[in-house]
Amino acid sequence: MRREHLDSSCVRSAGYDPAEGELEVEFVGGSVYRYLAVPEPVYRALLAxxxxxxxxxxxxxGRYGYRRI
Structure with missing residues (x-):
């Protein structure tokens, strides 16, 4: 999944798979989490x-299931 770089002190990048509704977030510390069943407008709001x-x-x-990848 291609992620967009974010100018943030804790989130390095985020990407979204619209076919699966999965949001992938990479944190500054290097860990990556994939949040499940996330609507695309939520991803767009995160970027904005x-x-x-x-x-x-x-x-x-706390609103969406997730797994660490």
Whole structure:
């Protein structure tokens, strides 16, 4: 999955697979998580957010299943 670089202190990049509804997030520390059944507008809002980390914590973590890859 191709990820977009994000200018963030905690999120290095994020990518989205619309066919699967999967959001992939790479953190600055190097870990990568794939969030499941995420609607595309949520991904687009993450990219547009003033604070990517804050948006991720508020709108994605705890709302969608995930796995570390």
């Amino acid at each position: 957010a003033e604070s990517h980390g804050r948006y991720l914590n508020r709108e994605i973590k």
